[in-house]
Amino acid sequence: xxxxxxxxxxxxxxxxxxxxxxxxxxxxxxxxxxxxxxxxxxxxxxxxxxxxxxxxxxxxxxxxxxxxxxxxxxxxxxxxxxxxxxxxxxxxxxxxxxxxxxxxxxxxxxxxxxxxxxxxxxxxxxxxxxxxxxxxxxxxxxxxxxxxxxxxxxxxxxxxxxxxxxxxxxxxxxxxxxxxxxxxxxxxxxxxxxxxxxxxxxxxxxxxxxxxxxxxxxxxxxxxxxxxxxxxxxxxxxxxxxxxxxxxxxxxxxxxxxxxxxxxxxxxxxxxxxxxxxxxxxxxxxxxxxxxxxxxxxxxxxxxxxxxxxxxxxxxxxxxxxxxxxxxxxxxxxxxxxxxxxxxxxxxxxxxxxxxxxxxxxxxxxxxxxxxxxxxxxxxxxxxxxxxxxxxxxxxxxxxxxxxxxxxxxxxxxxxxxx
RNA sequence: GGAGAGAUGGCUGAGUGGCUGAAAGCGGCGGUUUGCUAAACCGUUAUACUUAUUUUUAAGUAUCGGGGGUUCGAAUCCCCCUCUCUCCGCCA
Numbered sequence: 179x180x181x182x183x184x185x186x187x188x189x190x191x192x193x194x195x196x197x198x199x200x201x202x203x204x205x206x207x208x209x210x211x212x213x214x215x216x217x218x219x220x221x222x223x224x225x226x227x228x229x230x231x232x233x234x235x236x237x238x239x240x241x242x243x244x245x246x247x248x249x250x251x252x253x254x255x256x257x258x259x260x261x262x263x264x265x266x267x268x269x270x271x272x273x274x275x276x277x278x279x280x281x282x283x284x285x286x287x288x289x290x291x292x293x294x295x296x297x298x299x300x301x302x303x304x305x306x307x308x309x310x311x312x313x314x315x316x317x318x319x320x321x322x323x324x325x326x327x328x329x330x331x332x333x334x335x336x337x338x339x340x341x342x343x344x345x346x347x348x349x350x351x352x353x354x355x356x357x358x359x360x361x362x363x364x365x366x367x368x369x370x371x372x373x374x375x376x377x378x379x380x381x382x383x384x385x386x387x388x389x390x391x392x393x394x395x396x397x398x399x400x401x402x403x404x405x406x407x408x409x410x411x412x413x414x415x416x417x418x419x420x421x422x423x424x425x426x427x428x429x430x431x432x433x434x435x436x437x438x439x440x441x442x443x444x445x446x447x448x449x450x451x452x453x454x455x456x457x458x459x460x461x462x463x464x465x466x467x468x469x470x471x472x473x474x475x476x477x478x479x480x481x482x483x484x485x486x487x488x489x490x491x492x493x494x495x496x497x498x499x500x501x502x503x504x505x506x507x508x509x510x511x512x513x514x515x516x517x518x519x520x521x522x523x524x525x526x527x528x529x530x531x532x533x534x535x536x537x538x539x540x541x542x543x544x545x546x547x548x549x550x551x552x553x554x555x556x557x558x559x560x561x562x563x564x565x566x567x568x569x570x571x572x573x574x575x576x577x578x579x580x581x582x583x584x585x586x587x588x589x590x591x592x593x594x595x596x597x
Numbered sequence: 598g599g600a601g602a603g604a605u606g607g608c609u610g611a612g613u614g615g616c617u618g619a620a621a622g623c624g625g626c627g628g629u630u631u632g633c634u635a636a637a638c639c640g641u642u643a644u645a646c647u648u649a650u651u652u653u654u655a656a657g658u659a660u661c662g663g664g665g666g667u668u669c670g671a672a673u674c675c676c677c678c679u680c681u682c683u684c685c686g687c688c689a
Binding site: 222234235236243244245248255527543547 | 607615616619624625626642644646648656657658659668669670
């Protein structure tokens with residue numbers, strides 16, 4: 179959530195920043211400021227009336243005295259009620275705007291309308307020259323390590339199962355990634371995958387992106403689309419963190435659920451876009467002045483996973499038009515897919531600044547004497563398991579049709595070298 | 598799911614209608630004493646919003662789990678919700 183004071187004081191800056199994402203926000207900002215102005219005028223009146231009421235009530239010492247002011251106070255209360263009703267209406271209108279405004283992009287973020295204007299930052303690894311290239315789902319079905327047809331029969335489209343050594347390979351990836359994160363200083367947390375709407379509101383998935391989520395209507399709960407939700411919420415809830423608690427670096431392996439509304443027809447075959455997938459998520463919670471550095475660390479930690487798996491990748495800096503709602507700066511890591519002759523996203527590492535912290539009231543105190551300050555939150559995949567699985571299958575495909583197991587994973591698969 | 602108990606400041610914990618933004622203790626911060634440390638003593642110590650401002654503060658409003666109600670006046674009385682604890686039932 180943006181700071182209403184910033185919107186008031188630096189209106190032009192906020193306008194520029196938000197319109198660099200999308201023009202629809204300019205009018206919203208104008209509306210917001212107008213209502214905000216009205217609310218404050220009302221608040222002055224209300225506070226004045228309340229002040230009158232309080233001083234009248236305080237002057238009363240006995241029941242008999244109360245009689246003399248009863249009428250006056252009742253009249254004041256009537257006025258207050260009227261004004262407050264109006265003020266609540268305005269409040270509601272402001273919420274309808276402010277919770278739907280995205281974060282302001284950082285200055286370093288390139289201007290652009292869509293993914294075509296993203297900027298490549300670096301490339302790692304040699305793109306293999308292969309004599310045999312197949313789609314991962316072709317290989318996986320041939321090797322009987324993955325099932326689509328059966329699974330869609332009882333689950334519907336965009337669901338699939340890992341089978342046999344395929345399931346073991348998935349498990350190896352999970353363990354490998356969690357171990358890497360632990361070694362890099364992350365605290366592993368195993369969180370629930372069902373959350374209340376407030377948690378999703380805090381991280382920015384709600385209220386704007388309800389259609390992307392699976393909802394348990396009976397209990398007003400949601401399946402998480404990413405463990406960013408549970409990890410970022412972990413220390414929220416009004417508990418102040420201390421200086422020495424920071425930075426927090428958390429990781430979690432969870433299953434994630436996305437309805438993929440609006441993705442009809444895209445990546446319909448294979449593992450790239452499923453309704454349910456596994457992911458190891460990395461979250462940093464840190465002080466404002468550290469978040470740039472933490473962001474670089476986070477993205478490096480994600481990249482190092484691919485380096486150890488010896489998979490070619492590139493790092494992309496997303497442009498203003500392609501960035502997610504809560505991010506002020508975002509790197510995508512894309513891994514090489516031979517069958518597509520292209521790189522595909524495998525991790526998205528966002529610095530959200532204080533945007534989520536404001537929504538969550540996630541704050542800390544520098545020391546006992548200082549005021550609470552909002553923290554900065556960052557998140558990134560480290561990595562998406564399914565896409566990583568698919569990338570390994572394709573990149574490690576040998577000429578004879580077998581799949582080599584990456585060196586670092588063999589100890590997680592009882593020394594198995596070939597599938 | 599059934600029965601009961603509870604939720605107060607950084608923490609412990611008092612408070613059943615006004616003088617309570619909140620006793621007391623602990624902790625924190627500042628100071629006195631001291632060769633240094635400890636102890637003792639004194640003072641101070643919540644958050645948000647609004648207005649004014651000489652940007653330091655001052656004033657006002659709200660906040661005792663959340664929401665609503667009664668009342669001139671609510672931490673205190675009433676209703677609803679959430680969460681925690683104990684016992685019973687069920688269960689991986």
